[in-house]
Amino acid sequence: MPSGEPEHYVPVPWLARQPFNVELRTIHVDRTRLDRELMDAVIRSGVNMVHEKVARIESTGKRVEAIQTESGRRYSAKWLVVGEAASMVDPITSNGVTAALRHAAEGCALILKYRESGRLPLRARICYSARVVYMGKFFNGGIEKLVYEPPVRNRIGLRHAGTVYISPAWGMNLVYARTSPRGMFMTALFGLWLLFFRVTTWLVYRVCKLLPKSADATGC
Ligand SMILES: Cc1cc2nc3c(=O)[nH]c(=O)nc-3n(C[C@H](O)[C@H](O)[C@H](O)COP(=O)(O)OP(=O)(O)OC[C@H]3O[C@@H](n4cnc5c(N)ncnc54)[C@H](O)[C@@H]3O)c2cc1C
Numbered sequence: 001m002p003s004g005e006p007e008h009y010v011p012v013p014w015l016a017r018q019p020f021n022v023e024l025r026t027i028h029v030d031r032t033r034l035d036r037e038l039m040d041a042v043i044r045s046g047v048n049m050v051h052e053k054v055a056r057i058e059s060t061g062k063r064v065e066a067i068q069t070e071s072g073r074r075y076s077a078k079w080l081v082v083g084e085a086a087s088m089v090d091p092i093t094s095n096g097v098t099a100a101l102r103h104a105a106e107g108c109a110l111i112l113k114y115r116e117s118g119r120l121p122l123r124a125r126i127c128y129s130a131r132v133v134y135m136g137k138f139f140n141g142g143i144e145k146l147v148y149e150p151p152v153r154n155r156i157g158l159r160h161a162g163t164v165y166i167s168p169a170w171g172m173n174l175v176y177a178r179t180s181p182r183g184m185f186m187t188a189l190f191g192l193w194l195l196f197f198r199v200t201t202w203l204v205y206r207v208c209k210l211l212p213k214s215a216d217a218t219g220c
Contacts, residue, residue, distance in 0.1 A: 020174060050075070078119070080107040080128075087136035095139050098173055103132060106182075127187040135176070138194045142169055145201050151209040164204070168197050 015022040043049060052069035058076075059065060066076035083100035106128060114120050120128075146152045146165040153161040172194070181190035 019178075021178075022174065080111065080120075082107050087132045089136055089139050090143050093139045093143050093169060095169070095173070099135060099139075102135075102176070106131070123184060127182070127184055130187050130191060131181065134191045134194045135172075138172065138198060139169055141198055142201050145205040149205065151205055155208040155211055172197070 011022070011024045013024075014020070016024050039049070050069065050073075052071060052073070054067045055070045056068040057064055058067070064079050064081075066074055068074050082103035084096060086103055087099065089096045089099050110120055110124055110128060114124065142165050147158070147161050152164070156164070175193075176190070179186070179190065181187050
């Protein structure tokens, strides 16, 4: 904390119950071992890892056709962009890893589903891209409007502004994981749900901008 004192966060017990079913135990991971075991599992499943730096990309419009490594080797494939390459979530939101894992899980599921045809249908690609973009904009827009820009934090204080941001932002990961929006209809519905929060955030921002700065606010 700013004072230098540690602060312990203990999640409220109702989060573990219906309908949230959140796992409240903290998992401590041996990251070196996890990395090694994941890599072993990937290689066992037949993936060929290339430990080289990509030096050049060949593209047609927005489509990446092939990559060339520093040693000059060329690889062409059908790519599906995930993680920060697909959508950069502000690191301060602590959502980048969750987003990258979500993209990876959805991307793998799509590849498996359509592997026989060898091509992802346009609808599947549009829905995947829309979900990636919607979530990225939701997280980045929220932190920018509620915390980075001064009106809200000057009005209610930095700490409260952080809470106002974190509650829907982290809750949204939960809703996303529970509802698993996939098809056109669910993607559109989820997009509207996120739009509602983005509009609400914008309204809070505008109202705070119109109001005089609170004397109690500890924002900077
Ligand atoms: C300071 C900081 C703090 C963060 N804190 C959090 C946090 O608390 N919680 C959270 O969830 N997220 C956090 N993030 C964000 C999180 O690290 C990223 O969102 C996440 O790592 C993205 O995963 P990725 O696989 O898309 O990309 P990366 O993890 O960046 O992986 C990309 C890989 O590509 C490699 N690469 C790059 N260029 C080339 C090339 N030309 N050729 C070959 N390989 C290449 C890189 O070496 C790297 O290994 C933080 C980020 C930063 C910078």
